[in-house]
Amino acid sequence: MNRLATISRPLAVAARAQAARSAFAARSAVQIRNYSADHHEETYEHFTERFVKFFDNVDDLFELQRGLNNAFGYDLVPAPSVVEAALKAARRVNDYPTAVRIFEGVKVKTGSDALYKQYLEELAPIKKELGIETKEELGL
Incomplete structure (x- = not known):
């Protein structure tokens, strides 16, 4: 070569x-x-509708936690109807700690005590119905 x-x-x-x-x-x-x-751009109303539907169909803890990670991962505060559906799903799968953590997520996402208090006021009936307390109410 x-x-x-x-x-x-x-x-x-x-x-x-x-x-x-x-x-x-x-x-x-x-x-x-x-x-x-x-x-495509998703409107806030479509986002709310999508997650309410999702949480209405949740039947196990893994799906609930996955949905919460997705819902709280956006740069917005989920609507009270989404939080209500998530709370119902948490109680349906019998996971009280996750229900309490949902309120912690709302507190972090709102960023202000005034807005967090408005959420608590709006969600007070569902809190009472499901027997859920916030971290502060539990003394933690």
């Missing part, structure tokens, strides 16, 4: 590898564009 062939062969392999990487990058870029093309 001549010396020129041994030098050009690794260069040809490197060129093919670079071409394959470029082709993969091009396909990946197109694929990302396709995923983001279907993005």
